[in-house]
Amino acid sequence: MSETGKRDSKKVRLFVHGHGIEFFPGKESRFEVEVAPKASVNEILDSLGVNRSLVMFVVSKGVRADRDYIPADGEEIMLVSPPSGG
Amino acid sequence: MSGLYGYSGNFLRVNLTTGEVKKTETPESLAREYLGGRGFVARILWDEVKPGTDPLSPDNRLVMAPGPLSGVFLPGSGKTEFGVKSPATGGYGDSNVGGHLAPEIKYAGYDAVIFEGTAAKPALVVIDDDSVEIRDAARYWGKGCIEAETMLKKDLGEDFQIVTIGPAGENLVKYAVISHDFGRQAGRTGVGAVMGSKNLKAIAVRGTKSLPLADPERVFEKGKQMYDVCFSKPGFKEWTPYGTAGVTDWINEIGSFPTKNFWTGYFEGHKNINGQALRDRIRITDKACFGCPIPCGKYSRAKTARGEVYVEGPEYETIGMMGGNLLVGSIEEVAYLNYVADELGIDTISGGNVLAFAMECFEKGIITEKDAGRSLPWGDLDAGVFLLEKIARREGIGDLLADGVRPASQKLGKGSEKFAIHVKGLELSAYEPRYAPAMMLAYMTADVGAHHNRAWAITYDVQVGRDSLEGKAKRVIELQHIRPLFDTLGLCRLQWVEIGFELSHYAELFPMVTGWDYSWDDLLRVSERIWNLTRAFSIREIEGFGRSHDYPPARFYEEPVPTGPSKGKCFTMEQLDDLLDDYYCLRGWDSNGIPTGSKLRELGLGYVAEALER
Numbered sequence: 001m002s003e004t005g006k007r008d009s010k011k012v013r014l015f016v017h018g019h020g021i022e023f024f025p026g027k028e029s030r031f032e033v034e035v036a037p038k039a040s041v042n043e044i045l046d047s048l049g050v051n052r053s054l055v056m057f058v059v060s061k062g063v064r065a066d067r068d069y070i071p072a073d074g075e076e077i078m079l080v081s082p083p084s085g086g
Numbered sequence: 087m088s089g090l091y092g093y094s095g096n097f098l099r100v101n102l103t104t105g106e107v108k109k110t111e112t113p114e115s116l117a118r119e120y121l122g123g124r125g126f127v128a129r130i131l132w133d134e135v136k137p138g139t140d141p142l143s144p145d146n147r148l149v150m151a152p153g154p155l156s157g158v159f160l161p162g163s164g165k166t167e168f169g170v171k172s173p174a175t176g177g178y179g180d181s182n183v184g185g186h187l188a189p190e191i192k193y194a195g196y197d198a199v200i201f202e203g204t205a206a207k208p209a210l211v212v213i214d215d216d217s218v219e220i221r222d223a224a225r226y227w228g229k230g231c232i233e234a235e236t237m238l239k240k241d242l243g244e245d246f247q248i249v250t251i252g253p254a255g256e257n258l259v260k261y262a263v264i265s266h267d268f269g270r271q272a273g274r275t276g277v278g279a280v281m282g283s284k285n286l287k288a289i290a291v292r293g294t295k296s297l298p299l300a301d302p303e304r305v306f307e308k309g310k311q312m313y314d315v316c317f318s319k320p321g322f323k324e325w326t327p328y329g330t331a332g333v334t335d336w337i338n339e340i341g342s343f344p345t346k347n348f349w350t351g352y353f354e355g356h357k358n359i360n361g362q363a364l365r366d367r368i369r370i371t372d373k374a375c376f377g378c379p380i381p382c383g384k385y386s387r388a389k390t391a392r393g394e395v396y397v398e399g400p401e402y403e404t405i406g407m408m409g410g411n412l413l414v415g416s417i418e419e420v421a422y423l424n425y426v427a428d429e430l431g432i433d434t435i436s437g438g439n440v441l442a443f444a445m446e447c448f449e450k451g452i453i454t455e456k457d458a459g460r461s462l463p464w465g466d467l468d469a470g471v472f473l474l475e476k477i478a479r480r481e482g483i484g485d486l487l488a489d490g491v492r493p494a495s496q497k498l499g500k501g502s503e504k505f506a507i508h509v510k511g512l513e514l515s516a517y518e519p520r521y522a523p524a525m526m527l528a529y530m531t532a533d534v535g536a537h538h539n540r541a542w543a544i545t546y547d548v549q550v551g552r553d554s555l556e557g558k559a560k561r562v563i564e565l566q567h568i569r570p571l572f573d574t575l576g577l578c579r580l581q582w583v584e585i586g587f588e589l590s591h592y593a594e595l596f597p598m599v600t601g602w603d604y605s606w607d608d609l610l611r612v613s614e615r616i617w618n619l620t621r622a623f624s625i626r627e628i629e630g631f632g633r634s635h636d637y638p639p640a641r642f643y644e645e646p647v648p649t650g651p652s653k654g655k656c657f658t659m660e661q662l663d664d665l666l667d668d669y670y671c672l673r674g675w676d677s678n679g680i681p682t683g684s685k686l687r688e689l690g691l692g693y694v695a696e697a698l699e700r
Contacts, residue, residue, distance in 0.1 A: 017321030018586045023549045029320070029586060051549045056336045059324055078320045082336040083584040084402075084542040 009034045010073035012044060020054045020081025041067045041077065056082045091300035092154040092599040093117055098196045098218065100211055102284050103144055103203030107218045112197045118602065119690060121612055123153035124573040126198045127169030127180050128619045132694070134200070137626050141173035141276070142258055142283040144204040150191070150249075150289070151198040153576020157189030157297055157376075158599055159309035161316050161587070162578030164188050164376030168272040170280040174260045174436070174490055175511040175535050177624030177631070179275030182573050183249070184375035185267030190247040193293025205285035212242065213291045223287040228253065230429035231265035238288055246290040252431025254478040255282035259488040261436035261513070265428065269398025270375070270383070273433040275512060275534050300601030308595050312587075316379045319585040326372065328361035329382035330402035330584075335360050337406070340548060341651030342518045342525070345410040346464065347442035348507050348641060351518035352650025353410035363417040364400065373398060375578065382580060388421035392467060397425035400434075403538075406516025407438025412445065413465035423470050430478035435537075436490060439513035441473050443491045443506055444483070452500045458483045504640040509536035510624075520642055521652035522547040524558040527665045530636045531562065533620040541565035542583070555661060559668035567613040574613060615689045618673075618681050622694045625680060632678040636666055 013032045014024075021029050025048055035044050045052050045067070058065040059078035071077050089095075090112060099108045120129045127149045139145045149169045156163055166188040172179025191199065194215050201211070210223035226234045231252040238248045248266065255262035255278035262278030263271035272278075299305050316322065325332065334356055337343045341351040357363065364384060373383030387396050400408070400420050408414060408423040427434045447453040448462035455461050459482050462469045476484025486494050491513055495506035507514050512535020519526035524543035529536040546561045568589070572579040575596075581587040593606035625631045638657075646656040670677060674685035686695040 015320040016586070017319065017324065019583050020545060021586050023545070053336075053340050053548045054545060056333070059320075064324075078324065080321055080324055081586075082333045082545060083325065083330055083580070084333070084538060 007073070008037065010037050010039070010071075012071045012073075013076035014044070015076055015078045016081065017078055018081035018083060020079075023050055023054055024048060037073070038070060040070045041079070054081055055079045090114060090117055091298050091601045092158070093122070093197050094192045094195045094295070094297065096196050098199045098213070100199065100201050100218065100220065101203045102201060102205040102209060102220065102286060105220055107220075117154070117197070119612065120616060121154055121574045121609070122197060123151050123156070123165070123167040123182075123576045124169070124180055124570055125612065125616050126151040127167050128178065128616050128623070130198065130200060131169055131171060131178065132619060132623055134202075135171050139171060141171045141176065141280060144202070144284070146171050146280055146283070148201040148277070148280050148284060148286070149198060150201070152188035152191050153574055154600055155592075155595070156576030157192035158299070159306060159377065160312050160595060161377060161379050162375070162581050163576065164378065165573065165576050165578055166191065166272070167573050167576075168264055168277040170275065170277050171627060172275040172512075172534065173258070173279045174276040175624070176628050177510065177534075178620040178627075179277065179534055180573070181264075181272040181274040181277050183264065183266050183270050183272040184378075184578055185247070185270045186376045187247045187249060187266050187291065188576055189376050190291045190293045192297055193295050194291055195293065195295050201281075201284055201286060204283065208285050208287050210238070210288045210290065211286065212246075213289070215292070215294055226250070226287050227256065231263075231431045232268050232429055234288060235265065235268060238290055242290050243292070246292045248288060248290050250288040250431075251278045251281050251286075252429060252478065254431040254488075255279055256287070257478060257480045257488070258282050259432060259477055259480070260490050261433040261440070262431050263433050265431055267375075269428055271428070271433065273435065274537055278431055299599055301598045304598045305595065308591075308598055312591050312595070313379055315591065316581060316585065316587060319587065321585045322380060325584050326380050326382070327365055329372075329384050331364045331384065331400065331405055332361035333402050334405055337517065339651065340544070341521055341647065341653070342544060343410050344406050344514070344516050344518050346413055347411060347439075347446045347505055348514065348518055349446075350649045351520065351647050351652040353413075355415040356410065358415050359405050359409040359417045359420050368417055368421055378578065380581065380585060382584070386421050388418040388425070390418050390422045390467060392422060392471065395422055395425040397421050397428060399428075400424045403516045404434040404438070407435050408441070408470070411438050411442045411516070412470060414467065414470065415465060419467045422467060423474070426471050426474050430474055432474060432478060435515050436513040437474065437477070439491055439507050440477065440487050440494070441470055443494065443502070444473055444487055445469070446505055447498060447502055452498055452502050453483065504644065507639055507641065509638055510534075510635050512536050515539075517544055518647070518652065519638070520647050520657060521552050521655035523552070523555050523657075523661070523665060524561055526638065526642065526657065526662075527558055527562045527669060528565070530638060530662070530666065531566070531669055533617060533624070536638075540569055542569070555664055555668070559665060559672050562669065563672055566617055567610045570616065571609055571613040574616060575609075611689075615691060618686060618689055618691055619694060621681060622686070622691070622698060625698060632680055633666060636679055637662060
């Protein structure tokens with residue numbers, strides 16, 4: 001908590017989709033991160049050392065979003081990595 | 087019965103010259119050392135195609151092989167491998183197809199079908215369990231792939247699985263496909279041309295037998311679990327609606343979308359040909375292969391000024407090669423070209439390259455309107471259709487283009503070799519590689535020529551650094567063992583690549599199916615054995631084969647990318663050599679890219695070492 005009583009971090013649950021999982025810490029598909037309250041998906045990726053471009057798009061509450069999306073505290077978001085062509 | 091589990095127990099040999107049909111037991115040693123699918127193809131071609139054989143002669147073989155996991159109850163178990171000595175490259179060639187063919191071959195009782203010789207007149211081979219007939223195919227000859235498949239389904243029955251060639255295969259176009267299931271293709275390396283050279287218009291297969299499994303109950307339980315895992319994957323609902331077309335925007339974002347014959351890596355109009363455009367404007371329904379829970383196929387209806395077509399697709403590769411690479415700017419027009427290529431039996435990857443090459447030659451005055459029979463402006467649907475039809479029938483300019491960009495550029499000269507986009511004679515898939523060293527190396531070293539399915543390494547470039555060469559060779563080799571292993575087992579790799587299905591499931595399942603205590607590392611070892619065998623095949627068949635065959639066209643080391651996120655990026659020859667040096671060293675090959683005798687023997691390929699030493 002900050003001096004003003006506001007939390008100075010938020011928890012976001014990440015659900016990583018596709019083979020891009022291998023580039024995430026621990027190669028886990030579902031895990032939680034604690035980040036700054038206004039952190040966007042891009043900033044979350046930066047904090048994890050994952051290149052932003054490895055997330056093709058974000059899904060929040062069943063709706064597609066881009067990587068500028070700022071998830072709410074406690075939210076679970078899906079990170080979709082790129083597929084190869086066929 | 088051979089007593090093998092996971093295998094149907096027989097090889098079927100069809101001699102189209104003599105009409106002889108012969109069934110032999112699947113050799114257990116071959117199954118243990120090469121598993122099936124691509125492994126069987128590689129070993130059979132090595133053993134049976136005499137050195138120096140003309141790929142379009144009766145002496146070449148066309149091998150059709152499912153894998154040990156094909157037809158088993160698990161996600162994506164519907165892949166069949168086709169293999170030949172490639173008329174496109176002169177070296178080893180294979181290509182796989184999904185659909186519903188592989189299980190049918192297995193249920194009919196076969197682990198591999200080998201076609202040899204050439205029929206005196208157009209032939210259809212009908213395999214109905216133990217009954218195998220060579221029938222007259224005159225009434226199907228000249229028909230398009232989908233038209234012929236429709237006719238054959240009507241004539242033989244819906245429960246036959248059909249593969250056909252189109253006019254391109256009949257006319258020996260060196261990038262002709264083998265088509266199946268109304269829009270799926272074994273598309274690469276000219277397998278359709280070899281089928282055409284044998285006067286073999288179509289193969290029909292129906293199987294009603296059961297498949298022996300080492301532990302059927304555990305296979306069933308494991309299979310159910312694998313389906314549950316697939317359905318539970320977070321991307322299942324997000325990826326399926328778009329299929330492979332969903333990656334179009336991302337490839338543009340990273341500046342690797344082939345545009346204007348790989349002149350650049352970013353297409354301004356990509357939003358008009360992406361997965362969303364496909365989904366919103368032309369998709370009718372989704373379409374899956376045998377046993378697949380993630381239907382990536384998109385069946386579409388496209389209306390254009392030329393008329394309306396129904397087509398399966400377009401897949402991402404087609405969007406890249408017949409969209410951005412030709413500057414065709416609407417998903418409807420890409421789908422139209424897809425339809426024309428599918429019906430004629432032309433690979434959309436090589437075909438898209440060839441059309442782009444012709445358009446660039448036209449732009450530069452190397453091909454004139456008089457040469458071509460019309461103008462060939464970028465982005466022109468009519469020009470694209472015109473060229474595809476000319477190529478398929480080898481008419482006019484089409485005869486020159488029907489052999490692929492390498493021979494065409496060698497004949498045209500005038501600097502066109504620099505923008506003939508191929509490696510080893512096989513045209514590139516839809517990833518501009520100048521700002522992706524691992525992807526570049528993957529193209530350079532793929533055993534069949536420049537094909538993405540051996541090692542799709544571009545995400546690795548993005549994550550670890552696109553300017554760095556470090557670690558790229560190691561990564562490419564890892565992928566070159568994992569991805570072709572799917573072709574060996576008879577599986578689709580998209581469950582793994584697209585929705586993150588864990589590889590450990592396959593390792594767990596394999597012993598349950600076969601009764602063999604193989605670990606994942608054991609399976610990868612087989613894959614490495616096959617990789618060295620296919621390299622050796624090309625060394626044996628192509629005079630002077632080695633390092634010089636692993637370089638890309640000059641565009642990639644002389645012309646920096648002019649626009650987009652990859653602007654200014656280009657390889658130097660020194661960088662390409664560094665990549666190859668690392669790669670050869672890690673593989674245990676010499677500096678000319680030749681596997682050493684000790685490496686081959688270590689992999690159980692002593693017979694190959696002896697042949698190469700001779």
